[in-house]
Amino acid sequence: MFRALNDLSRILVIAIVLSALSGFLCLPALAAPPRTLIRNAALILTMDPNVGKGDLGILENADILIEGNRIQKIGHKLNRAGAQVVDATGKIVLPGFVDTHNHLWQSLIRGCGTNEDLNGWLAACVFPLFGFNFSAADVYAGVRLSTLDLISTGVTTTVDWSHAFTPAFVRGNIQALSDSGLRFVFAYRGSVDRAVMDDMRLVKQTLIDPNPRATFQIGSHPGTEPVFLPGLIAMSNLAKELGVKLHVHLLENLSQTADHAFEALEQAGALGPNLLGAHGIHLTDAEIKILAAYDVRILHNPLSNMRLASGVIRLPELKQASVQVGLGLDGGTNDTSDMFNNMRAAVGLQRAKLLTASTVPTVAGVLRMATIDGAKLLGMHDHIGSLTPGKKADVIILDPGAVNFAPRFEWISQIVFNGQPPNVEWVFVDGRALKRRGQLVGVQPETIAQAAQEVAKRIQRFLFP
Ligand SMILES: [Zn+2]
Numbered sequence: 319m320f321r322a323l324n325d326l327s328r329i330l331v332i333a334i335v336l337s338a339l340s341g342f343l344c345l346p347a348l349a350a351p352p353r354t355l356i357r358n359a360a361l362i363l364t365m366d367p368n369v370g371k372g373d374l375g376i377l378e379n380a381d382i383l384i385e386g387n388r389i390q391k392i393g394h395k396l397n398r399a400g401a402q403v404v405d406a407t408g409k410i411v412l413p414g415f416v417d418t419h420n421h422l423w424q425s426l427i428r429g430c431g432t433n434e435d436l437n438g439w440l441a442a443c444v445f446p447l448f449g450f451n452f453s454a455a456d457v458y459a460g461v462r463l464s465t466l467d468l469i470s471t472g473v474t475t476t477v478d479w480s481h482a483f484t485p486a487f488v489r490g491n492i493q494a495l496s497d498s499g500l501r502f503v504f505a506y507r508g509s510v511d512r513a514v515m516d517d518m519r520l521v522k523q524t525l526i527d528p529n530p531r532a533t534f535q536i537g538s539h540p541g542t543e544p545v546f547l548p549g550l551i552a553m554s555n556l557a558k559e560l561g562v563k564l565h566v567h568l569l570e571n572l573s574q575t576a577d578h579a580f581e582a583l584e585q586a587g588a589l590g591p592n593l594l595g596a597h598g599i600h601l602t603d604a605e606i607k608i609l610a611a612y613d614v615r616i617l618h619n620p621l622s623n624m625r626l627a628s629g630v631i632r633l634p635e636l637k638q639a640s641v642q643v644g645l646g647l648d649g650g651t652n653d654t655s656d657m658f659n660n661m662r663a664a665v666g667l668q669r670a671k672l673l674t675a676s677t678v679p680t681v682a683g684v685l686r687m688a689t690i691d692g693a694k695l696l697g698m699h700d701h702i703g704s705l706t707p708g709k710k711a712d713v714i715i716l717d718p719g720a721v722n723f724a725p726r727f728e729w730i731s732q733i734v735f736n737g738q739p740p741n742v743e744w745v746f747v748d749g750r751a752l753k754r755r756g757q758l759v760g761v762q763p764e765t766i767a768q769a770a771q772e773v774a775k776r777i778q779r780f781l782f783p
Contacts, residue, residue: 414474
């Protein structure tokens with residue numbers, strides 16, 4: 319009977335099942351209070367040079383007033399009338415982190431193939447799962463767990479490149495993202511299959527566009543081989559038709575030079591500012607010039623690149639060529655969502671490779687990559703990425719008094735070199751607290767972890783019978 323239903327009815331049935339499930343897993347979501355005053359923050363990095371000093375927009379002992387879902391005002395001794403007050407005395411405030419590349423379902427395969435490189439890991443832990451037959455609830459469990467991990471580390475916007483194994487997978491994936499309260503970009507991996515393309519249009523129209531916190535992208539893989547090229551061309555065309563970005567994995571592993579990615583991208587007419595390339599490690603000088611000429615954006619995933627023995631991105635050369643680069647956590651290939659660790663790795667990899675501490679990214683540079691630069695390359699900087707009055711209230715508050723962070727010497731560097739997810743005390747998305755005084759709001763993390771555990775057990779049996 320399920321098969322006999324048309325697409326819309328099927329979505330309705332799945333939505334009803336999932337909302338029942340999410341009601342079971344989560345407490346009711348809390349609405350954003352009309353006014354919140356973050357009072358007397360010791361240090362605010364607005365990431366807006368017009369609001370505060372220097373590139374990072376530094377302010378001290380200042381307040382932030384949030385009205386509904388927007389930042390209304392930043393300044394000293396703001397009027398607290400009618401506001402819920404969050405005392406930020408002794409605390410650091412910055413914009414929520416922007417995670418430009420992730421695969422949230424992959425929390426279900428944490429710990430899998432840890433002694434493999436990219437190709438070994440894909441062969442052992444990902445490709446066989448095309449045959450796993452995920453239910454929407456299975457995917458929901460994994461994605462929901464990842465969203466909690468992201469909120470814990472202070473990520474407020476995530477780009478979820480979904481393998482979209484089946485339409486049910488897509489529904490479970492998006493439902494979990496929607497329930498999380500995060501701002502998200504759903505990148506739907508598509509193919510030449512007409513039914514898949516129809517589903518992509520339908521998903522954008524019915525599940526993404528109506529959600530003010532959601533944005534749509536298209537995922538594909540660049541290669542000149544017949545197994546890749548027709549799909550890439552179709553996806554490049556569909557991205558143009560829908561007016562969205564095309565998001566591909568680009569030269570992550572040395573073996574991918576055989577795919578002739580740039581030739582394929584050119585043939586597909588995909589080169590341009592709407593193209594996002596994850597990783598971009600094994601680039602030649604000529605390819606970096608092409609990226610710069612077409613304003614193609616690169617998503618750097620240092621933790622994943624280390625775990626999968628992929629290599630070290632040529633960040634100084636990319637920066638020198640003015641290519642826009644953001645930071646991503648890249649799902650199961652880095653096993654956890656820790657943006658502080660990711661920033662440290664981005665800095666550390668270049669220093670270790672080049673044997674100098676005077677290279678990019680600097681501490682200030684990596685903080686910008688994790689916030690405003692990520693927002694810019696996603697084309698979302700008009701409403702997120704910095705603490706600018708009028709922008710959406712995606713804000714995090716850190717406690718620098720914890721044993722891993724104190725004492726104060728030079729706090730801005732300490733965010734990068736000492737920061738850990740437990741230092742994130744408050745996370746606001748759209749003015750709504752998703753983490754409050756160190757606790758995730760409106761969810762029971764143990765219940766969600768348990769649901770993911772049950773699915774992971776089945777996946778493990780499937781992969782390694
Ligand atoms: Zn990836």
